[in-house]
Amino acid sequence: MWNNEIFINAVRFLVLVLVQVLLLDHINFLGHINPYLYLFFILLYPLTGNKGLLIFLSFLLGLTIDFFNDSGGIHAGASVFIAWVRPLLLKFSFGVSYEYNTVRVNSSSFSQQLVYILGMVLLHHLVLFSLEIFNVQQILLILKSTLFSGIFSTILIFCSLYIFSRMS
Amino acid sequence: MQQIIDFFIRNKNFVLFFVLFLTAIGLTINAHSYHKNRYVSSANFLSGTIYTFKSSITDYFDLKTQNEKLTNENKQLRERLQNIKLPLPPIDTAAMPSVKNYRVRNAKVINNSYGKTKNQLTINKGALDSIQIDMGVISTKGIVGIVSHVSNRFASVQSVLNTQSQIVAKFKKSNHFGTLVWDAKKPNRVQLKEIPRIAPIAVGDTIVTDGRSAIFPEGIPIGTVQDFVVEEVGDYYRINVNLFTDMTSVKYVYLVSRKDRAEIKELEKEATDVE
Incomplete structure (x- = not known):
């Protein structure tokens, strides 16, 4: 059972990286809006799993994306950040009970999912675009990109969540 | 001492997060500063190979437009060539561009971005094809960018669509x-x-x-x-x-390098050192 979980997460890691760099980074909807689906890995990482490992894997995931995008360390920074705040957001959206393995992201209520996913996505995008643009004067551009890309990513993550929860 | 160790063990996740986050910010600042010594670049073996694979598929989608572009350029070049063959007026050597000074190489864009604020392209030639940092990259129509990072078989190009380009x-x-x-x-x-x-x-x-x-x-x-x-x-x-x-559909590019560039750079460096 445990091995199965490692296998699923490893495959998820690789597939998400490839989908992100080969497909999603080239959408450029309305000129510059791209979804970031690779967060899916951090969102669905086992809720009771090792937190230190998640932080490290998120760094690796972000850095891989950065290598493909020539973007320094912006994805790595944003991913590590949300991997670290994940326990807080989990507690906020699912209550304290998530630690006792009774909660599953894909079987909880829609409003709980929405709070959790939207919170994670917006935080990630905010850090991501702040690091990318790296200029306080452009704060409006940062917020605009965060909002538009955030909506796009959230919709895509919800779609993937429903497709894959049907399959399993 | 025991307390310090205890503190780290209790907060090991935060320490791990903090160290990795600082690393990421360091890499970001490194990429924002002068482009020559950046660590993270798509001009590496793994991403280069994957992008080559991608471009071997996506190339087929715009074959027709790319062909049209190339034939158009051929037409223009041929026109110029034919006109040069006509009896020439006496050559004013001072006004002639020093053509022999430049070498042109061709390359194919295997990855392109234009939707971000700091856009980069990846091309399928690298140090083994004597591509060097700071070579100018032009397309059939005009300029594209400047080579910013080189590996053995690939190079990344800082696009003109990059807020750091000047x-x-x-x-x-x-x-x-x-x-x-x-x-x-x-x-x-x-x-x-x-x-x-x-x-x-x-x-x-x-x-x-x-x-x-x-x-x-x-x-x-x-x-x-x-x-x-x-x-x-x-x-x-x-x-x-x-x-x-x-810039949204650039595929075949040329790299121009000036043969006496090293000499010019050295001279400029000496001049600034004297100051």
């Missing part, structure tokens, strides 16, 4: 020169600044590269003037330039 450009008709920058708004429009107010400019004027940076040869087309305003401070124009190159 390329010297001038007016074709009057030789007034300024700096070409990008405001990250539209992928077909860049800004030319520091053109003095005394310069006679009009909508539709052609902007070309200036030979003085030793990256691009003189006179490579860039774009045309879309509109212009006077900046609030200083007696300068800020000009919107429509690019000739369609």
